[in-house]
Amino acid sequence: MKTAVYRKANFNAAHRLYNPKFDDKTNNEIFGLCNNPNFHGHNYELIVKLVGEVNTDTGYLFDLKILNEIIQEEIIERFDHKNLNLDTIEFKTLIPTAENIARVIYEILRRKIDLQYDLEITLYETPRNFVVYPVK
Numbered sequence: 725m726k727t728a729v730y731r732k733a734n735f736n737a738a739h740r741l742y743n744p745k746f747d748d749k750t751n752n753e754i755f756g757l758c759n760n761p762n763f764h765g766h767n768y769e770l771i772v773k774l775v776g777e778v779n780t781d782t783g784y785l786f787d788l789k790i791l792n793e794i795i796q797e798e799i800i801e802r803f804d805h806k807n808l809n810l811d812t813i814e815f816k817t818l819i820p821t822a823e824n825i826a827r828v829i830y831e832i833l834r835r836k837i838d839l840q841y842d843l844e845i846t847l848y849e850t851p852r853n854f855v856v857y858p859v860k
Contacts, residue, residue: 725777725778726775726776726777727775727776727777727778727785728773728774728775728785729773729774729785729786729788729791730771730772730773730774731771731772731788731791731792731795732769732770732771732772733769733770733772733792733795733796733799733800734767734768734769734770735768735770735799735800735803735804735805736765736766736767736768736804736805737765737766737768737803737804737805737806737807737808738763738764738765738806738807738808738809739758739763739764739765739766739807739808739809739815739820740758740759740760740761740763740764740809740820741754741755741758741759741819741820741821742755742759742761742809742819743819763807763809766849766850768803768825768847768848768849769847769848769854770795770799770829770845770846770847770848771845771846771847771848772791772795772833772843772844772845773842773843773844773845773846774786774791774837774841774842774843775841775842775844776840776841776842777840785841786837786841791837794833794836794837795833798832798833798836799829799832799833802814802832803825808820808825814828815828822847822849822853822854822855823855823857825847825855826845826846826847826855826856826857827845827857829845829847829857830843830844830845830857830858833845842860844856844857844858844860845857
């Protein structure tokens with residue numbers, strides 16, 4: 725019987741939404757205040773969802789202590805209190821929108837979590853704005 729488990733985590737990061745292919749006017753029209761050249765920040769809330777079969781020997785779908793360690797090592801240490809545009813490899817050439825951040829987090833975690841588990845990322849940029857990746 726398939727079951728889902730969830731783990732929440734938080735990180736704080738700054739970013740700027742800016743496309744170097746556009747002129748300043750176009751960037752301002754598209755990204756507005758998020759195009760601030762001095763950056764701005766968010767308190768991101770991350771929810772990692774795993775779906776799979778419960779192990780009959782342990783009663784676990786996935787050990788949430790281990791999931792927490794993976795999230796801490798792979799995501800929080802990488803992005804917390806960082807300027808995503810300047811301090812991370814992942815966003816040197818990728819605009820750090822919530823959509824792109826969620827996809828990058830998924831790709832990082834997918835490499836660490838066995839494919840027997842379905843993985844879904846929910847990323848809240850604000851209490852009212854969030855992204856789910858991937859959508860099935």
